[in-house]
Amino acid sequence: MPIEYIREKSDGSFEGGPFADGSTYLNFGKESPLWEEVEAWIAAGNTLEAYVEVPPPPPPITRRQLRLTLVRNGISLSTVEAAIEGMPEGLEKAEAQIEWADASTFERSHPTLLLIASALGLTEAQIDAMWLEAASA
Numbered sequence: 001m002p003i004e005y006i007r008e009k010s011d012g013s014f015e016g017g018p019f020a021d022g023s024t025y026l027n028f029g030k031e032s033p034l035w036e037e038v039e040a041w042i043a044a045g046n047t048l049e050a051y052v053e054v055p056p057p058p059p060p061i062t063r064r065q066l067r068l069t070l071v072r073n074g075i076s077l078s079t080v081e082a083a084i085e086g087m088p089e090g091l092e093k094a095e096a097q098i099e100w101a102d103a104s105t106f107e108r109s110h111p112t113l114l115l116i117a118s119a120l121g122l123t124e125a126q127i128d129a130m131w132l133e134a135a136s137a
Helices: 035-043 063-072 077-085 091-102 111-119 124-135
Strands: 005-008 014-017 025-028
Touching: 063 077, 063 124, 077 091, 077 111, 091 111
Parallel strands: none
Antiparallel strands: 005 014, 014 025
């Protein structure tokens, strides 16, 4: 199985894989027995990728935080309800109604939340900004 990628991390360690044993390793150094495979991989014309830290997902927010932030940003609760009612009949609309009415917490990347946000015409940047605001409400 050929190595697909190797990235050098900011602390000087590496992650990559899969290696000959089929595993992907997240933290190894040049002193590792894996390094011989890395050198052969580089010698074959491959290059190390830069490691990009992925930020953690935003924290969930409560129903109260979400609703306060919406109204503070000029989006009334009745506007949200109208946007949900305006969705085509089907599973997505039913799920949106249930989430809006019954969820006690909301995840930033939840598909139903994104569907409702889209129905409200919100951009990703607007959602992000309001999420940060809500997290401190």
